[in-house]
Amino acid sequence: MVELSEREQELPDLEIDKLLEIAVEHPEIISLGPGEPDFELHPSLVAHTKRLAHKVNHYAPPGGFKELREEICKKLKKGNKIKVSPDNVVVTCGSQEALMLATACCLDVSEQIILPDPGFMGFLPTFELFNANPRFVELKEEDDYAVNPDAVKKAVNRKKTKVLLINSPANPTGNVLSKKILEELADIAVEHDLYIFSDEAYEHILYDGAKHYSIASFNGMEDYAVTFQTFSKSYAMCGHRLGYVVCNEDLAEAIKKTHILSTICAPSISQLIGLKALKMGDRHAKQMVKEYDRRRNLIVPALNEMGISCPMPKGAFYAFGNIRQFDDNSKRFCNKMIKEAKVAAVPGIDFGTVGEGHARFSFATDYKLIQKALKRMEPWLKKYRKR
Numbered sequence: 493m494v495e496l497s498e499r500e501q502e503l504p505d506l507e508i509d510k511l512l513e514i515a516v517e518h519p520e521i522i523s524l525g526p527g528e529p530d531f532e533l534h535p536s537l538v539a540h541t542k543r544l545a546h547k548v549n550h551y552a553p554p555g556g557f558k559e560l561r562e563e564i565c566k567k568l569k570k571g572n573k574i575k576v577s578p579d580n581v582v583v584t585c586g587s588q589e590a591l592m593l594a595t596a597c598c599l600d601v602s603e604q605i606i607l608p609d610p611g612f613m614g615f616l617p618t619f620e621l622f623n624a625n626p627r628f629v630e631l632k633e634e635d636d637y638a639v640n641p642d643a644v645k646k647a648v649n650r651k652k653t654k655v656l657l658i659n660s661p662a663n664p665t666g667n668v669l670s671k672k673i674l675e676e677l678a679d680i681a682v683e684h685d686l687y688i689f690s691d692e693a694y695e696h697i698l699y700d701g702a703k704h705y706s707i708a709s710f711n712g713m714e715d716y717a718v719t720f721q722t723f724s725k726s727y728a729m730c731g732h733r734l735g736y737v738v739c740n741e742d743l744a745e746a747i748k749k750t751h752i753l754s755t756i757c758a759p760s761i762s763q764l765i766g767l768k769a770l771k772m773g774d775r776h777a778k779q780m781v782k783e784y785d786r787r788r789n790l791i792v793p794a795l796n797e798m799g800i801s802c803p804m805p806k807g808a809f810y811a812f813g814n815i816r817q818f819d820d821n822s823k824r825f826c827n828k829m830i831k832e833a834k835v836a837a838v839p840g841i842d843f844g845t846v847g848e849g850h851a852r853f854s855f856a857t858d859y860k861l862i863q864k865a866l867k868r869m870e871p872w873l874k875k876y877r878k879r
């Protein structure tokens with residue numbers, strides 16, 4: 493048989509794939525695995541989808557419909573204090589595609605990208621696909637998993653580093669970067685002439701008065717900041733595959749050109765639903781956040797009580813717990829939890845080597861199901877400790 497490329501063979505096998513499959517095939521398992529809202533699409537958007545059905549069988553422009561990009565600019569100005577024109581925006585199939593396109597346009601082979609460990613499992617393989625050179629900055633539990641600007645400075649290689657990636661609010665840790673840290677990171681970008689890839693997928697999912705700052709809104713960041721946002725989490729539109737990237741015009745043009753070679757354009761129907769969603773504002777997101785907060789207040793104290801210590805997340809919808817009291821090996825722990833307690837979570841190792849000894853529990857899961865999962869875990873963990 494003809495061999496697969498080395499590039500593909502070297503991509504890591506992520507445990508989450510297996511877990512999601514198991515959860516679908518075995519309804520008796522309660523899955524705290526998925527990273528997507530469990531909420532329905534807003535009824536007004538469902539009605540709008542029906543109205544659009546006969547109008548959306550054509551390609552959209554590769555950069556996205558102008559009307560949508562204009563509405564995105566309004567949202568960026570009001571919600572993120574980012575002042576840009578539609579020429580700075582490229583609409584993509586989710587922010588994951590935007591990340592891939594930006595990587596293709598910004599990083600040559602062996603050029604370095606600094607990224608957090610632990611970090612979203614989609615980051616590293618994307619950079620590896622393009623043979624870029626990842627350099628990790630360790631996030632520490634005792635710092636609530638905030639990025640340490642001094643560690644970033646140390647990681648910068650004057651000749652090789654081209655990009656610094658940040659993700660706030662963060663998956664899997666729930667950390668929200670402070671304005672001060674972001675300002676320091678912005679200074680590093682200017683001093684070393686780096687792009688900052690700012691993944692803001694969870695920008696609306698914040699708790700306890702935490703505030704989200706877009707680094708692109710800071711003075712002098714126009715040329716450096718590459719902002720990734722998405723409709724997936726804020727509007728419960730994961731399946732619509734709609735996101736966008738905001739950056740300087742030259743890079744936006746390059747990304748648009750590359751987009752023609754990947755998916756040509758984001759789905760026309762999703763773009764028109766996204767336009768309507770933006771016009772509706774963030775009321776739906778606020779309702780969802782209220783419910784996430786209720787679940788957060790259920791799951792985090794319960795995990796801590798059971799011996800899985802985890803800081804209270806300030807954003808996103810994950811509890812990232814330390815399981816070392818039970819097992820150092822997160823794959824083994826999660827596999828056993830599925831088989832024996834019938835509860836699925838994602839092993840911390842999927843988020844990087846620093847993530848080992850941890851597991852991610854998603855509370856984008858119904859309240860009652862979380863209660864049921866915790867009930868199953870409690871006796872199981874007691875036995876696990878004694879092994």
Ligand SMILES: Cc1ncc(COP(=O)(O)O)c(C=O)c1O
Pocket residue numbers: 527585586587588589612614659662663691693721722723724730733734735
């Ligand atoms: C941090 C982060 N970035 C990006 C994505 C991808 O989102 P999208 O659906 O916009 O491709 C996810 C999905 O879970 C995520 O957690």
